[in-house]
Amino acid sequence: MVRAILDGRKTVTRRIVKPQPDFVVPQADSSKLPVVGKCTPDDEKHGRLAKSLWCPYGHVGDRLWVRETHMRVPHPAEFGFTKEMLPHTWDACCEVAGTFLYRADPCSDLVADGRQWTPSIHMPRAASRITLEVTGVRVERLQAITHEQAVAEGVHRIDIGSGYRPRYSAAQTTWQEVVEGTADAYEDARLAFRDLWQSINGPGSWDANPWVWAVEFKRIEQERKVA
Structure with a gap:
């Protein structure tokens, strides 16, 4: 999705929380995730807040550099x-x-x-020519993503003319490919993001609906790199 970042289409990324918590304490946006242990008599985490998971992808204000081919x-x-x-x-x-x-x-x-x-x-x-500054971090279920957030994930938008609603695809797709039935495109960007997520994380990964870190960012402009 490097091209989407360069084009300004991608301003958020979702990564699976590891390990997946048994229960999440509801809270405001944060890179810190309080989790509750399993309620079993033999579990050392029984009945109390066990620990906090910290987002490994940065905190607000951090700068990240992007690797690419x-x-x-x-x-x-x-x-x-x-x-x-x-x-x-x-x-x-x-x-x-x-x-x-x-x-x-x-x-x-x-x-x-x-x-x-x-x-x-x-x-x-x-x-690296791409530096990102983290502007927000939160934890949510994967399927809680909204249409607007799916667009911000960089799914490809297909404009088909005035008076028609745009379509969204997991990959760069032409309207002709959609009409011919050789490519999938949807009015709901969430469905395009679902296809994108499963292409990266494998079949069934969307239905699993894991907890994910939603990391929002903005691109920091920089000069051309010389070795």
Whole structure:
């Protein structure tokens, strides 16, 4: 969903609370979750507040950096080229050397020209171009998500013209694909988010209706990264 963050469509993310609490104490928005232990005679947590779970995805005011699939642009000298060998392109190649390409950008595969992408898990901090500031944290059931919150999760919006309600899809979908029946799209963004959630967390993960951290954020603008 990197593209959705860059486009300003995604401003919240939901992550499963681990471990799932047996009972949650109702409270206002917070990154701290008081939980009650099982009421069994042999359980050390019997009949009292056992502990508080802290949101591992940050607290209000924290800044997070986002990893994404990327590629470092090499210097031509790394391939044995010299300025004499590339008189017309040397300066341009040197200017972009050390910067990064990102898979989420349009035409990224064309620009990469067959070179291998580096998985997001291996992205160094210096390569990250997206910094997020946490603006809100709360705990809720997954299925408590509203239409507005599902839109804020970045589901793809399909506008079909004036006078018609937009449709929402878990993936980037065209109206033609919807008409032809080759893609799913819904008037309720919650259903599109349900499809998105299950594509990430597996079949049945929506019906399980787990407790989730809902982490809201805003993007902090930053300059282009150079290695």
